[in-house]
Amino acid sequence: MWAVSGIVLLTIGYVWLELPAMRRNKQYKEIAVFSLLVAASLAAGIPLALHVKLPNPLDWIEAALKPVSEAIYGAAE
Numbered sequence: 001m002w003a004v005s006g007i008v009l010l011t012i013g014y015v016w017l018e019l020p021a022m023r024r025n026k027q028y029k030e031i032a033v034f035s036l037l038v039a040a041s042l043a044a045g046i047p048l049a050l051h052v053k054l055p056n057p058l059d060w061i062e063a064a065l066k067p068v069s070e071a072i073y074g075a076a077e
Contacts, residue, residue, distance in 0.1 A: 011042055022034065
């Protein structure tokens with residue numbers, strides 16, 4: 001639980017440092033991207049801190065492309 005608190009506090013501190021300058025310079029697109037990246041990092045970091053096993057996207061890619069690979073290598077033999 002301390003790890004989650006640390007992650008959240010560090011994220012709040014980082015946003016507190018970066019966001020005012022972005023708002024002052026009217027970098028609204030950058031704020032949107034920054035917000036998405038911060039949200040994604042929190043969504044990935046908190047479960048990792050709680051030792052939750054996250055799915056590996058490479059497994060999904062492998063499952064999707066395996067039939068194609070077998071068709072190509074099967075035709076080559």
